[in-house]
Amino acid sequence: MDLFRRSWREWLGDVGLTAAAGALGTLLLLGTEEDPPPDVTIVVPRDLAIGAVWLVFLLLFRRRCPAAVAVTMMFAQWTATSALGTAAIAVYSLAMLRSWRTVLPIAGANMALIVTLFWITSTWHQFRQGTVVFVLLYAVLITAGMLVRSRRQLIASMDERARAAETEQRLRVEEARLLERERIAREMHDVLAHRISLLAVHAGALEFRPDAPADQREAAGIIRRSAYEAMEDLREVIGVLRDDAPGGDPERPQPTLADVSALVQESRRAGGRITLEENVPDLGRVPARVGRHAYRIVQEGLTNARKHAPGAEVTVSLDAGAELGVEIVNRLPPGPPAAPLPGSGAGLVGLAERVALLGGTLEHGRTGDGRFRLRARLPLETAHARETGGKGEVHGSELL
Incomplete structure (x- = not known):
């Protein structure tokens, strides 16, 4: 019951x-x-x-x-x-x-x-005494009951606000994740469009080469037309993610690991105290795909440092071995931790999406000596194999 x-x-x-x-x-x-x-x-x-x-x-x-x-x-x-x-x-x-x-x-x-x-x-004495006692008793009980009710309503309101804040934070994180995925998709569009256009150019050169056999010219023509069709399909699918109006600015070239030094120089000119420790003997060994994401990690790390620790010294470390290590460390301002800014953590959510896309790891947080460290480990071999298509790669120059 x-x-x-x-x-x-x-x-x-x-x-x-x-x-x-x-x-x-x-x-x-x-x-x-x-x-x-x-x-x-x-x-x-x-x-x-x-x-x-x-x-x-x-x-x-x-x-x-x-x-x-x-x-x-x-x-x-x-x-x-x-x-x-x-x-x-x-x-x-x-x-x-x-x-x-x-x-x-x-x-x-x-x-x-x-x-x-x-x-x-x-009697009159009992009436007067009893009336006073019961009036006071009821006044105390009613006041206490209303106070308990008010306290319960306050706690319920605080719980509701906490749940609303958690829901809002989840929505912000999800929105940041979706925006970062769209941004990655736009970058992939730019890179793929560039590579497919190169493929079409080389196929066209082979198609119109007079000394090439007829069957090779026919196959090259099919490749060229398929490449152009693939570019059109790619623009239709990925183009919906762009905010640019038709006929707007042309697509910009995507950054690579070699552009990190220019990024650091730009931040220094803006007043930042940044030290770049670069231990990458061969930049060509780092696939463009990994270098592009590494650049974005450094960019987000420098932005976080300017936002949460303005004026602090920042150390950017790049280390290439079996994998590419990217680390940004800055000293935190003295005193208790400040209240997080609105939307705090959204950039880190986007970085987590990028690192997960490469199969790497991402760590961030305070250290025991009063610093904040953002560290990512990005695998190189898998990315290189995906980018080259394995050992059977044939460069366009070899076709000409």
Whole structure:
């Protein structure tokens, strides 16, 4: 049944309030027994038995229908003195679970009935004393209930804001990931368009070479036409990702690892204190695909350093072995960590997409000596094999 379907915390709170109602009712019964109203005989066992029934009623229904319980106890307190405590706790539950618009009319009517009860059954001294006690008691209980309700609403509002902030952060990260994928796709379009155009040029040269056999010229013509068709298809598919209007600026050449030094020089001219440690003996060994992503990693690392540690010394390290290592280290400003800027971390999400595309690893975070380190390891052999197509590569120059 729904009456018994509660968490253990809810049961614990309900039992505690019911026990408080029983204790308050017992105290009121004992006080009334010591100074009973005139011509009133109190049978304690009967009173406690009736009060116990109303305690069970409070325990079962106070959470499901607090207003109905408070109204019922308003009249039930006439049946037993010990039920006065149950009625008071019912008003407290109502203040804790419902708004003041519901609480104040019911509490006012309940207080009016209690005053009427004292007026009918008590002496003037008992009436005055009882009225003061119950007014103060109800004022305290209603205030406490409203405070508990306000605190619960505040906690619920904070939880809702936290969930909204988490959702917004997830959306920002997802948006950054999608934007970075689009950017990578645009770069791939530029690179592939360049290579396919070279393929078409070489195939065209072979097609119109007079001393070439007819079957080779026919095959070269098919390759040339297929290359142009592939370029058109590529433009249609990837072109939807571009913000450029038709007829806008021409496509820019994509950066390579050799352009990192120019990037560092540009940052130095902007006022940055940057040290470049380059241990790449043969730049030609680094595939253009890996070099392009390495350039973007260095670019994002320098941007983060300018944003979060302006004026700090930055060290950029490039190391080529079995894999290409890219590391950007900068010292963090003194003092406690500053609050993250809006959108913080979106660039790192994009770098993670790039590194995952190459099958590498990316690490970033604070070090024990008060610095921030961004380090990526990019495999070279796999990328080189993909770029060359294996050992059977035939350069366009060999066809001519």
